[in-house]
Structures are given as structure tokens and as C-alpha cells.
Amino acid sequence: MAKTSTTDLQPYADAPPASQRGRLFRIYNHYRVVVSVILVALLFVDPINFDSRFRAMDYYQAGVISYLAINGFLAMVMLAGFQPRSRHITISILMDILILHGLLLTSTGITNGLANLVIVSVAAGNILTPTRIGTFYAALAAICSLSISSWSVMVFGDSADEIVRAGSLGILYFAAAFILQYISRRMLRSEALASSRARSIAELEQINRQIIQRMRTGILVLDRFGHIRLANAAAEELLFGIASEEASHQTSRGRTLPQPLRMGLEAWLKDPSRRTEPFQATPTSPMVQVNFTQLDQDRGDQILVFIDDMSKVTQQAQQMKLASLGRLTAGIAHEIRNPLGAISHASQLMGESPNLDQGDRKMLDIIERHSRRVNGIIENVLDLSRRRAANSDLIDISHWLSAFRDDYLQTQDNDHHQPPHIELRTAANLPQARFDVSQIEQVMVNLCDNGLRYSEQATGERKIVIYAGATADGERAFVDVRDFGPGIAPEHRTSVFEPFFTTDKSGTGLGLYLARELCEANQAHLSLVDDNQPGCCFRITFAHHGRMI
Structure with a gap:
């Protein structure tokens, strides 16, 4: 054939x-x-x-x-x-x-x-x-x-x-x-x-678009009037708390720039050599640093904006500071704990004496309380310096919070006379999150302990509300812990996450700082929500489980 x-x-x-x-x-x-x-x-x-x-x-x-x-x-x-x-x-x-x-x-x-x-x-x-x-x-x-x-x-x-x-x-x-x-x-x-060649150009354009959309650096294209022409997913997430990889260039159109960014743009247009100060677009968004440049040097009618998440830089600086502090603390812990142990032991022996009057016992109580506080500060700093890397798992928020609430109530029933009241609310169709359960549980324990303590101080009842919801784009989950305490003064709201800052005389000032550090290690963000409601509301916003790096 x-x-x-x-x-x-x-x-x-x-x-x-x-x-x-x-x-x-x-x-x-x-x-x-x-x-x-x-x-x-x-x-x-x-x-x-x-x-x-x-x-x-x-x-x-x-x-x-x-x-x-x-x-x-x-x-x-x-x-x-x-x-x-x-x-x-x-x-x-x-x-x-x-x-x-x-x-x-x-x-x-x-x-x-x-x-x-x-x-x-x-x-x-x-x-x-x-x-x-x-x-x-x-x-x-x-x-x-x-x-x-x-x-x-x-x-x-x-x-x-x-x-x-x-x-x-x-x-x-x-x-x-x-x-x-x-x-x-x-x-x-x-x-x-x-x-x-047209297909190759289209493929390269598609690849570039995907690369830009998946960049952790936010990219904005503006005109001279501040109108958004293009925004990638990172820019949406850093500025508006909404990330949409497929349609971010459409959803961003018509949005109003955050006031700090608009002011920075106006200042840069007047003086291109001026550097914009870092800012937060919203109370729950991370600190960002923006840089401006012109796309068309001849016409100058489009402006390219790079938005960098400062939390990574801040985290690295804090880690370096804590590493130095941890080495210093580890070096002198023995020298501090020996006299501290002697002071604590001596105060305990004095407390057993039958000849002490009421004033002496009050002084002994002050000595023991502050000895425990110094020891707690040393333990917290050593924990920060020895913190292990996060071992993340994909978690169903609703089931995890329900189990956490039951475990936490069991520990509180044994430690306090008055049982706490924890109301758990969860929204429907919650997206999953990826984090280290043990580390985020440590954060939740800290937030719940603070919330119950301050609620009891203000109302006489140990009660808090835990609410789990989704961000506006429906892609990321968050958890709110709300108490009914006296709240935080406006002048202290920007300092609550700084190390060694506390308004409680018996506190170490490292609880919230350690909580934020643990959240950052899991690519989550811990923030204080300002919603004009009584008490305080701390929010843990988790990263998208499919975009974590």
C-alpha cells in the first residue's frame, strides 16, 4: 500500500x-x-x-x-x-x-x-x-x-x-x-x-499581569488627580483590606485614596524629592511606606506608586532588638535570678514569723509581688528570643474557636471563683485560614485574659465576646475579641503594642507585644479596632490561605 x-x-x-x-x-x-x-x-x-x-x-x-x-x-x-x-x-x-x-x-x-x-x-x-x-x-x-x-x-x-x-x-x-x-x-x-509575535506578546502580558498581581509589594497607577487606573491585589489588601486577584483592576476603579496617601501624593507633586512618611490606611491595616514615580517622563500624566508593607521591616528590626535583648537577658539571668530567688525566699521566711504587724506584711506582699513581676519579665523576654518558627496548618475557624472556648473555660473555672461568660459568634461561610494553632491559641489566651480582667474591673462581670467573620472580599477570616472594660485612652492607642508599655502596675508590658509578634510570625495582623463601641476590640486578621509565602 x-x-x-x-x-x-x-x-x-x-x-x-x-x-x-x-x-x-x-x-x-x-x-x-x-x-x-x-x-x-x-x-x-x-x-x-x-x-x-x-x-x-x-x-x-x-x-x-x-x-x-x-x-x-x-x-x-x-x-x-x-x-x-x-x-x-x-x-x-x-x-x-x-x-x-x-x-x-x-x-x-x-x-x-x-x-x-x-x-x-x-x-x-x-x-x-x-x-x-x-x-x-x-x-x-x-x-x-x-x-x-x-x-x-x-x-x-x-x-x-x-x-x-x-x-x-x-x-x-x-x-x-x-x-x-x-x-x-x-x-x-x-x-x-x-x-x-502577537500571541507571544499577549502571553508575556498575561505573565506580567500575574506576576504583578501576586507581588507582595503593592502597585498603583494613578493620574495626576489621584484617580486609580490600576491596582494589584497587594495594593488592594494593604490600602483597602480587599484583595481580588482576578478583578482588582476593576474593583479599584472609583475608589477614593486613603487620606494619608492623598496627602503624600499632593506633597510629592509639589516636591518630588520629598519622602512620604509611613502610615496606616485603616486602623486594622499594617504600616506601609509609599514611593512615587512618573510612568511617562515627557507627559507626566500617570504616576506609579509602590506600596511596601513596613511590618516585615519592623518585625526584622524588633527581632534584632529582641535577639540582642535576649542575649543580654540570657547572660545576666543567672545573676538576676540568684539574688531575686534569695529575696523571694527571705520574704517567704519572714512571712512565717508570728511577730509581724500589718504594715510589715504589706511590705512583704509588695516584695513578693514585684519579685514575681521581675521574674515574669525575664521569662517573657527569654521566650521572645527563643521563639520557634510557625508550623502552619489549614484550620476551620468555626470548629477551632468552639474547641478553644471549651478548653479555655475549663482552665478559668479552676482558677477563679466567678465563672467567666464568653459569647461566641461566627459568621456563615467563613474562609479557612492557615496558622500555627499553638501560637495563635497563645495570642487568644492573652487577649481573653486581658478582656475578662478589664471587664470585671469596669462592670464586675467577667465577660467577653468572640466574633469570627470574613473581610469585605470574603477571602480572609478575622477574629475579634471584645471586652466591656474602660477602654484605652486615645493617647495610648498607638502604644499598646510597644514592648514594656502597660497601664497595669502589675503587668510586664510584653503581653500584647508578644501577641502581635506571634501573629506576624503566622502572617496574620493583630490590631486595635476603633469602632466607637464600649470597651476594647482586638482583631486578628489572617492572611489568605492560598497567598501565604
């Missing part, structure tokens, strides 16, 4: 695409309709002279009318939506060559001006199918022309010049075929190269 070549299977591999070939064929068929209408109209111009000069006027008239009918029918079919295929185009070109030569035969021969129309048909065939079949069109047209001229010389006694004219036409047929095939192939290759 003979093998079939690839060329035979794909005879039109170098042809224009089907849609383009269909449009070209429609144009060519319009041309054929116009030509056939003109030929029919010429029948009524001078029919007497036609009868004297034409060899077979009846056949000529029938051929012209049939040619018009065929072309009109094809035009109506394509107008109805018919999509011509390669075989339809081939049959149409062959039909044109044969019909036109039939008209030449029945009219005045090869000297008739209709021979020029054959050149157009051959040229159209090589444009529509620039392959070997285009050469076949030229060969068929040349054979038909030579056959008609030879028939005229032998039967009608015409001059031999007609054979020369037919040969010249054959040369024109082949020249038109080869030239148009070369031009068409060059155009098709150029178009294919342009399409390939």
Missing part, C-alpha cells in the same frame, strides 16, 4: 485562514456578478453586429445568461450565511476558466477581450489557494487558450498569429500564478509571524 504524504493530506496548508479565504471569495464572487451583468447587458447593445461577427451567437447568449445565473445563485447562497470551503473555491475557479474559454470559443476566438478575464480568474485562484493547484489553474487556462486558437486556425482558417497570442496568454497565466503565489506566501508567512 502506498504511503500518503503530508502534503496530500493538507493541500491547503499555505492557504489563507478559512475566515479570510471566505471574505476574499465573497469579494471575487461580487466581481463575477458584475462581469456577468455587464456581459448580459452587452447583448442588447448591438445584437445585429454580434450575429455577424460571433461564431455561435445562440450558444454565446446561453453561456452568458447561465454564467450570470450561477454567479447570482452563489451570491444569494453566501448572503444567506453559507461558508465556502476549499473544494467550493476550487470548483468555482475551474468553472470560471472553462466558461470563459467556452465564451471565447463561441464568440470571436482568442482575440476577444474576454481572454483578459481569464487572467483575472487565474490570479484570483492563486490568491485564494497559493499552492500547486494554482499552477494547475494556469496550465488549464493555457491549454484551453491554445486549444481554441488551434481550432480557429484549422477550422475557420484564422491567422497563425492567434496561436502566438494564445502562447503569450499562457505565459501571462503562469507569470501571474508564480508571482501571486510568491507574494501570497510571503504575506501569509508575515501574517503568521505577526500572529505568533
